[in-house]
Amino acid sequence: MARAAIQRRLNWHLAEVLDVVRETPRASSVVLDIPDWPGHLAGQHVDVRLTAEDGYQAQRSYSISSAPDEPRVTITVERLEDGEVSPYLTDELRTGDRLELRGPIGRWFVWDEEDGGPLLLIAGGSGVCPLMAMLRQRAANASRVPARLLYSARDLGAVIFRSELERLGTGGGLEVSLTLTREPSPDWTGYGRRVDAEMLADVAWPPERMAVTYVCGPTPFVETVAESLVALGQDAGRIRTERFGPTGG
Amino acid sequence: MDETGLRLDGNACGGLLQEVFVDDLTAATGACASCGAVGEIGRQHLYDFPDGPGAVLRCSACESVLIVIVRIGGGHRLSTPGLAWMDLRQHA
Amino acid sequence: MGFVSRGFRGRRREGESSRRLPTGQYLTGGFPVLSAGPTPHTPLAEWTFTITGEIDQPRRWSWEELQALPAESVTADIHCVTKWSKFDTAWRGVSVDTLLDGVETAAEYVMAFSDGGYTTNLPLDDVTGGRAWLAFEFDGQPLEPQHGGPVRLLVPHLYFWKSAKWVRGLRLMQDDAPGFWEGYGYHMYGDPWREQRYSGD
DSSP states (O other): OOOOOOOOOOOOEEEEEEEEEEOSSSEEEEEEEOTTOOOOOTTOEEEEEEEOTTSOEEEEEEEBOSOTTSSSEEEEEEOOTTOSSHHIIIIIOOTTOEEEEEEEEOSSSOOOGGGOSOEEEEEEGGGHHHHHHHHHHHHHTTOOOOEEEEEEESSGGGOTTHHHHHHHTSSTTEEEEEEEOSOOOTTOOSBOSOOOHHHHHHHSOOGGGOOEEEEEESHHHHHHHHHHHHHTTOOGGGEEEEEOOSSOO | OOGGGTOEEGGGGHHHHHHHHSSOOTTOEEEETTTOOEEEGGGSEEESTTTSSSEEEEOTTTOOEEEEEEEETTEEEEEOTTEEEEEOOOOO | OOOOOTTOOOSOOOOSOGGGSOTTOEEOSSOOOOOSSOOOOOOTTTOEEEEEESSSSOEEEEHHHHHHSOOEEEEEEEEOTTSEEEEEEEEEEEEHHHHHTTOOOOOOEEEEEEGGGOEEEEEGGGGSSSOOEEEEEETTEEOOGGGTOSOEEEOTTSOGGGSOTTEEEEEEESSOOOOHHHHTTBOSSOOGGGTOOBTTO
16 A cells, blocks of 8 residues: 555644543553544554643644554553643543544654565554554555564553454464563563563564564663664664653653 | 653654644655764654753754754744755655 | 643642742642753763853862852742743752852853753843852752753743753853753743743743
Protein backbone atom coordinates (compact mmCIF):
# COMPACT_ATOMS: atom_id res chain seq x y z
CA MET A 1 0.00 0.00 0.00
CA ALA A 2 1.46 3.33 -1.00
CA ARG A 3 1.86 6.10 1.51
CA ALA A 4 -1.72 7.25 1.51
CA ALA A 5 -1.56 9.77 4.35
CA ILE A 6 -2.25 12.98 2.50
CA GLN A 7 -0.49 16.16 3.54
CA ARG A 8 -2.82 18.91 4.58
CA ARG A 9 -2.96 21.53 7.29
CA LEU A 10 -2.99 19.87 10.66
CA ASN A 11 -6.14 20.94 12.45
CA TRP A 12 -7.52 20.02 15.81
CA HIS A 13 -10.53 17.73 15.63
CA LEU A 14 -13.01 16.53 18.18
CA ALA A 15 -12.92 12.76 18.13
CA GLU A 16 -15.58 10.64 19.76
CA VAL A 17 -14.51 8.00 22.23
CA LEU A 18 -16.06 4.72 21.18
CA ASP A 19 -14.49 2.56 23.85
CA VAL A 20 -11.79 2.53 26.51
CA VAL A 21 -10.31 -0.94 26.85
CA ARG A 22 -8.16 -1.84 29.84
CA GLU A 23 -5.15 -3.70 28.45
CA THR A 24 -3.09 -4.00 31.64
CA PRO A 25 -3.41 -2.48 35.12
CA ARG A 26 -1.70 0.67 33.83
CA ALA A 27 -2.46 0.74 30.12
CA SER A 28 -5.67 1.29 28.23
CA SER A 29 -6.58 1.49 24.56
CA VAL A 30 -8.83 4.34 23.54
CA VAL A 31 -10.85 3.55 20.44
CA LEU A 32 -11.80 6.66 18.51
CA ASP A 33 -14.02 7.87 15.76
CA ILE A 34 -12.14 10.78 14.20
CA PRO A 35 -13.94 12.98 11.67
CA ASP A 36 -12.21 13.43 8.32
CA TRP A 37 -9.47 11.00 9.26
CA PRO A 38 -7.22 10.65 6.21
CA GLY A 39 -5.69 7.37 7.27
CA HIS A 40 -2.30 6.91 8.83
CA LEU A 41 0.99 5.09 8.51
CA ALA A 42 2.12 2.59 11.12
CA GLY A 43 4.30 4.40 13.65
CA GLN A 44 2.56 7.76 13.50
CA HIS A 45 1.10 9.50 16.52
CA VAL A 46 -1.58 11.98 17.42
CA ASP A 47 -1.32 15.05 19.61
CA VAL A 48 -4.03 15.09 22.27
CA ARG A 49 -5.07 18.32 23.97
CA LEU A 50 -7.11 18.55 27.15
CA THR A 51 -8.78 21.74 28.31
CA ALA A 52 -10.08 22.37 31.81
CA GLU A 53 -13.04 24.59 32.57
CA ASP A 54 -10.79 27.49 33.54
CA GLY A 55 -8.96 27.27 30.25
CA TYR A 56 -5.92 25.40 31.54
CA GLN A 57 -4.56 23.15 28.81
CA ALA A 58 -2.18 20.23 28.57
CA GLN A 59 -0.98 18.52 25.44
CA ARG A 60 0.73 15.17 24.90
CA SER A 61 1.46 12.85 21.99
CA TYR A 62 0.26 9.25 21.84
CA SER A 63 1.13 6.56 19.35
CA ILE A 64 -1.53 5.00 17.19
CA SER A 65 -1.53 1.28 17.94
CA SER A 66 -4.10 0.30 15.33
CA ALA A 67 -3.08 -0.76 11.84
CA PRO A 68 -3.75 1.65 8.97
CA ASP A 69 -6.49 -0.53 7.49
CA GLU A 70 -8.51 -0.90 10.65
CA PRO A 71 -11.84 0.91 10.61
CA ARG A 72 -11.23 2.69 13.93
CA VAL A 73 -8.20 4.55 15.21
CA THR A 74 -6.85 3.33 18.52
CA ILE A 75 -4.27 4.95 20.76
CA THR A 76 -2.87 2.94 23.64
CA VAL A 77 -1.85 4.91 26.70
CA GLU A 78 0.12 3.98 29.78
CA ARG A 79 -0.81 5.88 32.92
CA LEU A 80 2.13 7.74 34.44
CA GLU A 81 2.01 8.12 38.21
CA ASP A 82 2.08 11.89 38.21
CA GLY A 83 0.98 12.34 34.64
CA GLU A 84 -0.78 15.42 33.36
CA VAL A 85 -2.78 13.72 30.65
CA SER A 86 -2.36 9.96 30.81
CA PRO A 87 -4.37 9.37 34.01
CA TYR A 88 -7.28 11.22 32.44
CA LEU A 89 -7.18 9.01 29.36
CA THR A 90 -6.87 5.73 31.21
CA ASP A 91 -9.07 6.40 34.23
CA GLU A 92 -11.53 9.18 33.48
CA LEU A 93 -12.40 9.05 29.78
CA ARG A 94 -15.54 7.14 28.87
CA THR A 95 -17.51 6.08 25.82
CA GLY A 96 -19.29 9.07 24.40
CA ASP A 97 -16.75 11.64 25.58
CA ARG A 98 -15.05 13.89 23.06
CA LEU A 99 -11.31 14.15 22.78
CA GLU A 100 -9.50 16.96 21.02
CA LEU A 101 -6.66 15.70 18.87
CA ARG A 102 -4.76 16.24 15.65
CA GLY A 103 -2.91 13.92 13.39
CA PRO A 104 -1.60 11.73 12.02
CA ILE A 105 1.84 13.13 12.74
CA GLY A 106 5.37 12.17 11.88
CA ARG A 107 6.76 10.65 8.73
CA TRP A 108 10.12 9.61 10.06
CA PHE A 109 9.22 6.93 12.58
CA VAL A 110 7.02 4.96 10.19
CA TRP A 111 7.19 1.54 8.55
CA ASP A 112 5.35 -0.15 5.75
CA GLU A 113 6.13 -2.88 3.26
CA GLU A 114 8.05 -0.50 1.00
CA ASP A 115 10.63 -0.01 3.72
CA GLY A 116 11.44 -3.70 3.48
CA GLY A 117 13.22 -5.72 6.08
CA PRO A 118 14.13 -7.76 7.86
CA LEU A 119 12.42 -5.80 10.59
CA LEU A 120 13.75 -5.48 14.13
CA LEU A 121 11.46 -3.91 16.72
CA ILE A 122 12.64 -3.18 20.25
CA ALA A 123 10.10 -2.01 22.81
CA GLY A 124 10.48 -0.75 26.35
CA GLY A 125 7.19 -0.72 28.25
CA SER A 126 4.53 1.28 26.43
CA GLY A 127 7.04 1.75 23.61
CA VAL A 128 5.38 -1.31 22.13
CA CYS A 129 2.40 0.82 21.05
CA PRO A 130 3.62 2.26 17.73
CA LEU A 131 5.41 -1.00 17.00
CA MET A 132 2.11 -2.83 17.42
CA ALA A 133 0.65 -0.79 14.57
CA MET A 134 3.53 -2.00 12.43
CA LEU A 135 3.02 -5.63 13.44
CA ARG A 136 -0.73 -5.46 12.93
CA GLN A 137 -0.24 -4.00 9.50
CA ARG A 138 2.34 -6.62 8.65
CA ALA A 139 -0.08 -9.36 9.70
CA ALA A 140 -3.07 -7.84 7.91
CA ASN A 141 -1.08 -7.73 4.68
CA ALA A 142 0.20 -11.27 5.20
CA SER A 143 3.64 -9.77 4.74
CA ARG A 144 6.60 -12.03 4.21
CA VAL A 145 9.06 -9.54 5.67
CA PRO A 146 10.84 -11.39 8.48
CA ALA A 147 10.34 -9.61 11.79
CA ARG A 148 11.54 -9.83 15.36
CA LEU A 149 10.18 -8.05 18.40
CA LEU A 150 12.11 -7.76 21.63
CA TYR A 151 9.78 -6.38 24.29
CA SER A 152 10.95 -5.40 27.75
CA ALA A 153 8.32 -5.13 30.47
CA ARG A 154 8.27 -5.14 34.26
CA ASP A 155 6.35 -8.40 34.53
CA LEU A 156 3.90 -10.51 32.55
CA GLY A 157 0.97 -8.48 33.76
CA ALA A 158 2.52 -5.37 32.24
CA VAL A 159 2.89 -6.89 28.78
CA ILE A 160 0.44 -4.96 26.60
CA PHE A 161 -1.23 -6.96 23.80
CA ARG A 162 0.20 -10.12 25.31
CA SER A 163 -2.22 -12.67 23.89
CA GLU A 164 -2.25 -11.01 20.49
CA LEU A 165 1.54 -11.05 20.40
CA GLU A 166 1.53 -14.71 21.34
CA ARG A 167 -0.81 -15.38 18.43
CA LEU A 168 1.12 -13.24 15.94
CA GLY A 169 4.37 -14.79 17.06
CA THR A 170 3.39 -18.32 16.12
CA GLY A 171 4.29 -18.70 12.49
CA GLY A 172 4.00 -15.90 9.97
CA GLY A 173 7.68 -15.07 10.19
CA LEU A 174 7.46 -13.03 13.40
CA GLU A 175 9.55 -13.99 16.42
CA VAL A 176 8.55 -12.39 19.72
CA SER A 177 10.98 -12.31 22.64
CA LEU A 178 9.92 -10.96 25.99
CA THR A 179 12.20 -9.88 28.77
CA LEU A 180 10.80 -9.28 32.23
CA THR A 181 12.85 -6.96 34.38
CA ARG A 182 11.30 -7.69 37.76
CA GLU A 183 11.95 -11.08 39.34
CA PRO A 184 10.18 -13.43 36.95
CA SER A 185 8.66 -16.60 38.27
CA PRO A 186 10.89 -19.71 38.28
CA ASP A 187 9.02 -21.27 35.38
CA TRP A 188 9.54 -18.28 33.12
CA THR A 189 11.51 -19.37 30.08
CA GLY A 190 12.08 -15.99 28.44
CA TYR A 191 14.71 -13.39 29.29
CA GLY A 192 14.66 -12.06 32.82
CA ARG A 193 16.76 -8.92 32.90
CA ARG A 194 17.13 -5.45 31.41
CA VAL A 195 17.96 -5.36 27.73
CA ASP A 196 21.73 -5.49 27.31
CA ALA A 197 24.26 -5.90 24.52
CA GLU A 198 24.28 -9.68 24.86
CA MET A 199 20.52 -9.90 24.49
CA LEU A 200 20.56 -7.58 21.52
CA ALA A 201 23.30 -9.65 19.90
CA ASP A 202 21.01 -12.68 20.29
CA VAL A 203 18.01 -10.97 18.78
CA ALA A 204 19.44 -8.64 16.15
CA TRP A 205 19.85 -9.70 12.54
CA PRO A 206 23.47 -9.92 11.38
CA PRO A 207 24.55 -6.47 10.16
CA GLU A 208 24.90 -7.71 6.59
CA ARG A 209 21.15 -8.35 6.47
CA MET A 210 20.69 -4.55 6.57
CA ALA A 211 17.70 -4.74 8.87
CA VAL A 212 15.44 -1.76 9.50
CA THR A 213 15.17 -1.18 13.21
CA TYR A 214 12.67 0.72 15.34
CA VAL A 215 13.30 1.31 19.02
CA CYS A 216 10.64 2.86 21.23
CA GLY A 217 10.23 3.42 24.94
CA PRO A 218 11.56 5.61 27.74
CA THR A 219 14.43 7.83 26.64
CA PRO A 220 17.20 6.14 28.67
CA PHE A 221 16.08 2.73 27.37
CA VAL A 222 16.03 3.89 23.77
CA GLU A 223 19.43 5.55 23.97
CA THR A 224 21.08 2.56 25.60
CA VAL A 225 19.59 0.17 23.05
CA ALA A 226 20.44 2.34 20.06
CA GLU A 227 24.03 2.81 21.22
CA SER A 228 24.40 -0.92 21.82
CA LEU A 229 23.05 -1.78 18.39
CA VAL A 230 25.51 0.58 16.74
CA ALA A 231 28.32 -0.93 18.82
CA LEU A 232 27.20 -4.33 17.51
CA GLY A 233 27.75 -3.14 13.98
CA GLN A 234 24.21 -2.15 13.02
CA ASP A 235 23.91 0.82 10.69
CA ALA A 236 22.88 3.90 12.69
CA GLY A 237 21.06 5.31 9.68
CA ARG A 238 18.75 2.30 9.62
CA ILE A 239 17.81 2.65 13.28
CA ARG A 240 14.88 4.90 14.07
CA THR A 241 13.98 5.82 17.57
CA GLU A 242 10.96 7.16 19.39
CA ARG A 243 11.90 8.39 22.82
CA PHE A 244 8.98 8.72 25.18
CA GLY A 245 10.76 10.90 27.73
CA PRO A 246 11.41 10.26 31.40
CA THR A 247 9.07 7.29 31.67
CA GLY A 248 6.49 5.55 29.56
CA GLY A 249 5.02 8.59 27.86
CA MET B 1 16.38 11.11 36.70
CA ASP B 2 19.17 12.64 34.67
CA GLU B 3 19.04 14.68 31.56
CA THR B 4 18.93 11.78 29.15
CA GLY B 5 15.49 11.04 30.50
CA LEU B 6 14.17 14.32 29.21
CA ARG B 7 15.00 14.56 25.56
CA LEU B 8 12.83 13.31 22.75
CA ASP B 9 13.31 12.83 19.02
CA GLY B 10 12.53 15.62 16.60
CA ASN B 11 9.70 13.41 15.39
CA ALA B 12 7.84 14.15 18.62
CA CYS B 13 7.36 17.81 17.67
CA GLY B 14 6.09 16.88 14.24
CA GLY B 15 2.73 18.45 15.07
CA LEU B 16 4.33 21.76 16.09
CA LEU B 17 6.52 21.74 12.98
CA GLN B 18 3.45 21.18 10.87
CA GLU B 19 1.78 24.16 12.56
CA VAL B 20 4.64 26.30 11.34
CA PHE B 21 5.52 24.73 8.02
CA VAL B 22 2.13 23.25 7.04
CA ASP B 23 3.91 20.24 5.61
CA ASP B 24 5.45 17.46 7.68
CA LEU B 25 9.09 18.17 8.42
CA THR B 26 10.10 15.09 10.38
CA ALA B 27 11.31 13.23 7.31
CA ALA B 28 13.10 16.28 5.87
CA THR B 29 16.87 16.13 5.80
CA GLY B 30 18.92 18.98 7.15
CA ALA B 31 22.53 19.91 7.83
CA CYS B 32 23.99 21.27 11.04
CA ALA B 33 25.68 24.62 10.47
CA SER B 34 28.10 23.87 13.27
CA CYS B 35 29.45 20.38 12.59
CA GLY B 36 28.04 19.65 9.15
CA ALA B 37 26.25 16.44 10.17
CA VAL B 38 23.36 15.60 7.89
CA GLY B 39 20.25 13.80 9.10
CA GLU B 40 16.48 13.76 9.21
CA ILE B 41 14.75 16.32 11.40
CA GLY B 42 12.92 13.49 13.14
CA ARG B 43 16.23 12.05 14.25
CA GLN B 44 17.57 15.14 16.03
CA HIS B 45 17.44 15.72 19.77
CA LEU B 46 14.40 17.57 21.06
CA TYR B 47 14.45 19.44 24.36
CA ASP B 48 11.98 21.49 26.36
CA PHE B 49 9.01 19.86 24.65
CA PRO B 50 6.08 19.82 25.10
CA ASP B 51 6.12 21.66 28.40
CA GLY B 52 9.10 24.00 28.06
CA PRO B 53 9.26 27.62 26.95
CA GLY B 54 9.86 26.45 23.39
CA ALA B 55 10.86 23.44 21.35
CA VAL B 56 14.65 23.28 21.11
CA LEU B 57 15.93 20.98 18.40
CA ARG B 58 19.63 20.19 18.71
CA CYS B 59 21.99 18.36 16.40
CA SER B 60 22.18 14.72 17.48
CA ALA B 61 25.89 14.72 16.63
CA CYS B 62 27.15 17.89 18.34
CA GLU B 63 24.14 19.26 20.33
CA SER B 64 24.27 22.67 18.66
CA VAL B 65 20.91 24.38 18.46
CA LEU B 66 19.34 23.82 15.03
CA ILE B 67 15.81 25.15 15.40
CA VAL B 68 13.82 26.83 18.16
CA ILE B 69 10.06 27.31 17.98
CA VAL B 70 8.27 29.47 20.55
CA ARG B 71 4.51 29.92 20.60
CA ILE B 72 3.79 33.62 20.88
CA GLY B 73 0.28 35.05 20.90
CA GLY B 74 -1.59 33.45 18.03
CA GLY B 75 1.55 32.48 16.17
CA HIS B 76 5.12 31.33 16.48
CA ARG B 77 8.62 32.68 16.47
CA LEU B 78 10.74 30.35 14.39
CA SER B 79 14.50 30.60 14.86
CA THR B 80 16.92 28.56 12.79
CA PRO B 81 20.28 29.53 14.26
CA GLY B 82 22.06 26.31 13.45
CA LEU B 83 20.45 24.90 10.34
CA ALA B 84 22.67 25.21 7.31
CA TRP B 85 20.04 23.88 4.95
CA MET B 86 17.00 21.65 4.83
CA ASP B 87 15.56 19.60 1.96
CA LEU B 88 11.78 19.79 1.78
CA ARG B 89 10.01 17.22 -0.34
CA GLN B 90 6.42 16.94 -1.41
CA HIS B 91 4.80 13.80 -0.15
CA ALA B 92 2.38 11.76 -2.20
CA MET C 1 -15.59 29.31 25.44
CA GLY C 2 -14.29 26.49 23.29
CA PHE C 3 -14.25 22.79 23.93
CA VAL C 4 -13.80 21.62 27.51
CA SER C 5 -12.63 18.12 28.34
CA ARG C 6 -15.20 16.71 30.75
CA GLY C 7 -13.70 16.10 34.16
CA PHE C 8 -10.17 17.29 33.38
CA ARG C 9 -8.21 19.27 35.97
CA GLY C 10 -4.59 18.31 35.44
CA ARG C 11 -1.95 18.04 38.11
CA ARG C 12 -2.53 21.44 39.59
CA ARG C 13 -2.76 22.00 43.28
CA GLU C 14 -5.56 23.91 44.90
CA GLY C 15 -4.41 27.49 45.20
CA GLU C 16 -3.79 29.20 48.44
CA SER C 17 -4.04 32.94 48.40
CA SER C 18 -4.43 33.86 44.79
CA ARG C 19 -2.69 37.14 45.56
CA ARG C 20 0.55 35.21 45.65
CA LEU C 21 -0.04 33.86 42.16
CA PRO C 22 0.75 36.16 39.22
CA THR C 23 -1.76 36.32 36.39
CA GLY C 24 -1.74 33.30 34.15
CA GLN C 25 0.10 31.07 36.59
CA TYR C 26 -0.96 27.76 38.15
CA LEU C 27 0.31 26.27 41.36
CA THR C 28 2.31 23.05 41.22
CA GLY C 29 3.22 20.57 43.93
CA GLY C 30 6.15 19.05 42.12
CA PHE C 31 9.21 20.70 40.68
CA PRO C 32 9.08 20.26 36.91
CA VAL C 33 12.39 19.57 35.24
CA LEU C 34 12.76 21.46 32.01
CA SER C 35 15.94 21.71 30.05
CA ALA C 36 16.93 23.33 26.78
CA GLY C 37 19.87 21.00 26.37
CA PRO C 38 21.91 18.17 27.84
CA THR C 39 22.81 18.49 31.52
CA PRO C 40 26.43 19.57 31.94
CA HIS C 41 28.57 17.70 34.44
CA THR C 42 31.50 19.91 35.35
CA PRO C 43 33.55 18.34 38.14
CA LEU C 44 33.71 20.54 41.21
CA ALA C 45 37.50 20.55 41.04
CA GLU C 46 37.23 22.32 37.70
CA TRP C 47 34.25 24.52 38.53
CA THR C 48 34.75 28.29 38.70
CA PHE C 49 32.51 31.33 38.79
CA THR C 50 33.75 34.41 36.98
CA ILE C 51 32.72 38.04 36.87
CA THR C 52 33.98 39.53 33.67
CA GLY C 53 33.25 42.24 31.10
CA GLU C 54 33.02 45.86 32.21
CA ILE C 55 35.27 45.39 35.21
CA ASP C 56 38.88 46.44 35.81
CA GLN C 57 39.98 43.08 37.10
CA PRO C 58 37.87 39.99 36.41
CA ARG C 59 37.06 38.05 39.54
CA ARG C 60 37.02 34.31 39.87
CA TRP C 61 36.05 31.88 42.61
CA SER C 62 36.62 28.17 42.79
CA TRP C 63 34.02 25.91 44.39
CA GLU C 64 35.97 25.95 47.67
CA GLU C 65 36.25 29.72 47.57
CA LEU C 66 32.53 30.06 46.94
CA GLN C 67 31.77 27.75 49.85
CA ALA C 68 33.97 29.90 52.08
CA LEU C 69 31.82 32.99 51.44
CA PRO C 70 28.94 33.83 53.78
CA ALA C 71 25.85 31.99 52.61
CA GLU C 72 22.23 32.57 53.46
CA SER C 73 18.98 30.67 53.40
CA VAL C 74 16.38 31.97 51.02
CA THR C 75 12.70 31.08 50.86
CA ALA C 76 10.91 32.30 47.78
CA ASP C 77 7.98 31.79 45.46
CA ILE C 78 9.13 30.99 41.95
CA HIS C 79 7.27 31.49 38.70
CA CYS C 80 8.09 29.75 35.44
CA VAL C 81 7.01 31.32 32.19
CA THR C 82 5.49 27.97 31.24
CA LYS C 83 2.81 28.86 33.78
CA TRP C 84 3.66 26.83 36.84
CA SER C 85 4.47 28.50 40.14
CA LYS C 86 5.82 27.01 43.31
CA PHE C 87 5.50 28.64 46.71
CA ASP C 88 8.02 28.75 49.53
CA THR C 89 10.92 27.07 47.79
CA ALA C 90 13.91 26.77 50.10
CA TRP C 91 17.42 27.49 48.88
CA ARG C 92 20.81 28.19 50.26
CA GLY C 93 23.40 30.29 48.47
CA VAL C 94 25.70 33.25 48.30
CA SER C 95 24.20 36.63 47.58
CA VAL C 96 25.38 38.15 44.32
CA ASP C 97 25.92 41.33 46.34
CA THR C 98 28.73 39.50 48.12
CA LEU C 99 30.39 38.66 44.82
CA LEU C 100 30.01 42.18 43.47
CA ASP C 101 31.17 43.82 46.69
CA GLY C 102 33.60 46.59 45.86
CA VAL C 103 33.22 46.18 42.12
CA GLU C 104 33.25 49.47 40.25
CA THR C 105 31.61 49.38 36.90
CA ALA C 106 29.79 51.53 34.39
CA ALA C 107 27.80 48.48 33.39
CA GLU C 108 24.06 48.56 33.84
CA TYR C 109 23.37 45.02 32.69
CA VAL C 110 24.74 41.53 33.13
CA MET C 111 24.69 38.45 30.96
CA ALA C 112 24.64 35.32 33.06
CA PHE C 113 26.35 32.46 31.24
CA SER C 114 26.25 28.77 31.95
CA ASP C 115 27.87 25.48 31.09
CA GLY C 116 26.22 24.17 27.94
CA GLY C 117 25.93 27.63 26.40
CA TYR C 118 22.79 28.96 28.06
CA THR C 119 22.68 32.70 28.69
CA THR C 120 20.21 35.17 30.11
CA ASN C 121 20.39 38.95 30.49
CA LEU C 122 19.36 41.02 33.50
CA PRO C 123 19.71 44.61 34.68
CA LEU C 124 22.53 44.90 37.21
CA ASP C 125 20.00 46.39 39.63
CA ASP C 126 18.02 43.14 39.53
CA VAL C 127 20.90 40.97 40.65
CA THR C 128 21.86 43.28 43.50
CA GLY C 129 20.13 44.75 46.54
CA GLY C 130 19.49 41.32 48.01
CA ARG C 131 17.50 40.04 45.03
CA ALA C 132 19.82 37.39 43.58
CA TRP C 133 21.95 34.49 44.75
CA LEU C 134 24.23 31.78 43.53
CA ALA C 135 22.26 28.85 44.90
CA PHE C 136 23.88 25.50 45.61
CA GLU C 137 21.33 23.88 47.92
CA PHE C 138 17.65 23.22 47.43
CA ASP C 139 15.40 21.89 50.18
CA GLY C 140 18.38 21.26 52.41
CA GLN C 141 20.20 19.07 49.87
CA PRO C 142 22.97 19.85 47.39
CA LEU C 143 21.37 21.15 44.22
CA GLU C 144 20.89 18.27 41.79
CA PRO C 145 22.24 18.53 38.24
CA GLN C 146 18.75 18.28 36.74
CA HIS C 147 17.76 21.41 38.68
CA GLY C 148 20.91 23.30 37.77
CA GLY C 149 23.48 21.96 40.20
CA PRO C 150 26.12 22.41 41.37
CA VAL C 151 25.25 26.11 41.22
CA ARG C 152 22.45 28.03 39.61
CA LEU C 153 21.53 31.68 39.59
CA LEU C 154 18.46 32.41 41.69
CA VAL C 155 16.46 35.54 40.88
CA PRO C 156 12.97 34.77 42.15
CA HIS C 157 11.37 38.12 41.39
CA LEU C 158 11.63 37.46 37.65
CA TYR C 159 10.37 34.55 35.56
CA PHE C 160 12.45 31.53 36.36
CA TRP C 161 14.21 31.32 33.00
CA LYS C 162 16.32 34.18 34.36
CA SER C 163 17.56 31.89 37.16
CA ALA C 164 20.18 30.33 34.94
CA LYS C 165 20.99 26.70 35.68
CA TRP C 166 24.62 25.58 35.71
CA VAL C 167 25.73 29.21 35.95
CA ARG C 168 29.43 29.87 35.55
CA GLY C 169 29.62 33.64 35.52
CA LEU C 170 28.26 37.10 34.95
CA ARG C 171 29.47 39.35 32.17
CA LEU C 172 28.96 43.01 32.99
CA MET C 173 27.63 44.94 29.99
CA GLN C 174 26.97 48.59 29.32
CA ASP C 175 23.99 47.86 27.10
CA ASP C 176 21.31 45.25 27.31
CA ALA C 177 21.56 42.29 24.97
CA PRO C 178 19.33 39.24 24.59
CA GLY C 179 20.29 35.91 26.09
CA PHE C 180 19.09 32.48 24.96
CA TRP C 181 15.33 32.72 25.44
CA GLU C 182 15.25 36.47 24.98
CA GLY C 183 16.69 36.00 21.52
CA TYR C 184 14.16 33.31 20.72
CA GLY C 185 11.14 35.44 21.53
CA TYR C 186 10.94 35.97 25.25
CA HIS C 187 10.84 39.27 27.09
CA MET C 188 14.09 41.09 27.85
CA TYR C 189 13.07 41.75 31.46
CA GLY C 190 10.50 39.13 32.43
CA ASP C 191 8.44 40.48 35.35
CA PRO C 192 5.79 37.90 36.23
CA TRP C 193 3.67 40.56 37.95
CA ARG C 194 3.34 42.44 34.69
CA GLU C 195 3.10 39.19 32.75
CA GLN C 196 6.12 40.04 30.63
CA ARG C 197 6.50 36.68 28.94
CA TYR C 198 7.20 37.46 25.30
CA SER C 199 9.05 40.23 23.51
CA GLY C 200 6.48 42.87 22.78
CA ASP C 201 4.50 42.22 25.96
